[in-house]
Amino acid sequence: SAELWDSIQKNGVIVIGNSPDYPPYESMDGNTRVGFDIDIMNAMAEKMGIKVEWKTMSFDTIIAAVNMGNVDIGFSGFSVTEDRKKSVDFSTPYFASGQVIVVRPGSSIKSGADLVGKKIGVQLGTTGQEAAEKIENAEVIKPETYSTAFMMLKSEAVDAVVADIPVANEYAQKQGFVIAPEKLSYEENAIVIPKGNPKLVEALNKALAEVEQEGTLAKLVEKWMK
Ligand code: ARG
Incomplete structure (x- = not known):
């Protein structure tokens, strides 16, 4: 059945909600959006044969924007939680945090x-x-x-x-x-995807797996997260 992945491919662009106040995941360097998430998504988009369009929004509005169709996905240092899973789907995790x-x-x-x-x-x-x-x-x-x-x-x-x-x-x-030495939680970061889009989930997971397998993800961890 027709879904978001079909229209993304047709338009050749994926629109992404992002709150660039979270270095090293995402931040603004003048007018340029930089960071771990940005580099991962650019590498994935190359595999997917599409362009990337970032939309800046405050973090707390991204999930609603995803669900209203104002953006295709949310990529903004999101942690996977049971509560969020009730309203959106997640890609496979790309980083372990807390x-x-x-x-x-x-x-x-x-x-x-x-x-x-x-x-x-x-x-x-x-x-x-x-x-x-x-x-x-x-x-x-x-x-x-x-x-x-x-x-x-x-x-x-x-x-x-x-x-x-x-x-x-x-x-x-x-x-x-x-x-402080004591951690409060263990969390995994993943991409937020609106429910009901299995083809988009699969396309993102496939691109992410390729970026990981070719060693790009490890290089980006080294570049941004060390
Ligand atoms: N990992 C945390 C969460 O999922 C914080 C993410 C904040 N991201 C940002 N770009 N400000 O809630």
Whole structure:
């Protein structure tokens, strides 16, 4: 039956929802979108014989945009969760990550237990928000972007930020923050696909498998995630 993959092939372009505030997954370098996800998708699109069109949107609106057909897929450092699986499908995972706690140097926060009653910054609609909301009595502050959450950490408006490991590493390195030793969760990153599109799922998974098998994915992990 006709589905999204047919029209994507016909148009020769896949339209992708992305929130470029999450280095090294995605960020803006001036007017250029750069990062791990961007390079993976470009390599996949070459295999699929299509062009890529990125649409910038706040992270918390991407799943709705996918379901309304405003974009074809969501590629934005998404973690696979049971809750999201109720409304969308996922590709095979392309990276293993998890949520960690980022603090200012000298902070006494070393674990999830130390976050009890504290102010935690996260991006709205993320698994970081989910992890933070499990902490007892924590005040969870959820701006639209992680850039704002990390600004709040710097200005002491929050005591900690919860984010994916590679992002925590990036901000820690660039802005002099520290990562607490205890991880809050294990998660896998994958592409978000609207339900009812098995051909599109298959086409994306096939391209991803090729990108992995030829060693490109490992090179991109080396380039962006180390
Ligand atoms: N991995 C987390 C999640 O799935 C955060 C992703 C945030 N991505 C972004 N581009 N800001 O919720």
